[in-house]
Amino acid sequence: MHSILAVDDSASMRKMVSFTLASAGFKVVEAVDGVDAFEKAEKQPFDLVLTDQNMPRLDGIGLTRKLREHPHFKQTPILILTTESSDQMKQAGRAAGATGWLVKPFDPARLIEVIRKVIV
Amino acid sequence: MADAKNDGFDLTQFYQIFFEEAGENLEQMEQQLLNLDLETVDDEELNAIFRCAHSIKGGAATFGFEDVAELTHQMEGLLDKLRRHELKPTAPMVDVLLESSDALKGLLARHQGSSAAVPETAGLVQRIRVLASGAAPVAAAPAPDRARAP
Numbered sequence: 001m002h003s004i005l006a007v008d009d010s011a012s013m014r015k016m017v018s019f020t021l022a023s024a025g026f027k028v029v030e031a032v033d034g035v036d037a038f039e040k041a042e043k044q045p046f047d048l049v050l051t052d053q054n055m056p057r058l059d060g061i062g063l064t065r066k067l068r069e070h071p072h073f074k075q076t077p078i079l080i081l082t083t084e085s086s087d088q089m090k091q092a093g094r095a096a097g098a099t100g101w102l103v104k105p106f107d108p109a110r111l112i113e114v115i116r117k118v119i120v
Numbered sequence: 121m122a123d124a125k126n127d128g129f130d131l132t133q134f135y136q137i138f139f140e141e142a143g144e145n146l147e148q149m150e151q152q153l154l155n156l157d158l159e160t161v162d163d164e165e166l167n168a169i170f171r172c173a174h175s176i177k178g179g180a181a182t183f184g185f186e187d188v189a190e191l192t193h194q195m196e197g198l199l200d201k202l203r204r205h206e207l208k209p210t211a212p213m214v215d216v217l218l219e220s221s222d223a224l225k226g227l228l229a230r231h232q233g234s235s236a237a238v239p240e241t242a243g244l245v246q247r248i249r250v251l252a253s254g255a256a257p258v259a260a261a262p263a264p265d266r267a268r269a270p
Contacts (some may be wrong), residue, residue, distance in 0.1 A: 010175045012138035081180045105182040108129045
């Protein structure tokens with residue numbers, strides 16, 4: 001079973017993303033922000049990281065940058081799921097090493113489809 | 121009215137978490153706005169207020185509460201300009217954000233079924249747009265009596 005690290009400071013969004021992914025058969029570990037996510041990522045590898053962008057302490061782009069420096073996450077797909085849709089932000093996400101950029105509100109079926117395409 | 125189904129996913133199971141979270145974000149935003157000193161406001165204060173509006177907007181858009189999403193979207197736009205230093209924070213901005221926070225409480229109460237009143241938001245949206253454009257503020261409706269920190 002593929003494991004996904006789902007990161008969002010919003011409890012309702014986190015639960016909804018978690019529920020969507022679990023319904024599709026993925027094992028999900030939740031994190032409340034980038035710092036929490038990085039701590040969890042240091043303890044175990046994941047097949048994919050799905051993260052919000054705007055979060056306290058460490059945002060999604062900052063988390064992506066940190067994960068790309070970690071030997072276990074150099075190739076792991078990292079998707080940023082956010083309401084931010086400016087080209088400038090997307091470019092910053094790509095520069096940090098993000099695999100893709102998904103915009104909220106999201107369509108659960110589309111989210112699963114994208115994840116199945118990029119997951120190793 | 122929120123669309124409770126999304127491709128077979130029943131979103132209503134997340135509503136309560138969203139309402140609680142939105143209430144907490146509004147409380148935080150209100151306190152931070154009331155404590156704001158316009159002369160010494162720093163980036164972290166503005167970022168924290170922005171994140172509250174941003175979080176409510178994301179949830180509201182996802183769960184189909186369009187009126188909440190629209191008002192928070194406008195608030196977020198103004199707050200984004202403030203945190204990027206494209207605009208300087210002013211008392212009318214703080215006032216309209218506080219009034220918007222009150223209106224959001226009313227909208228959320230209505231969605232939860234605890235109030236039938238429909239808060240007026242069109243005027244707030246218009247005032248926020250004008251302030252975010254950098255133009256002089258339009259005349260505000262009488263604001264609720266609030267004690268703001270110096």
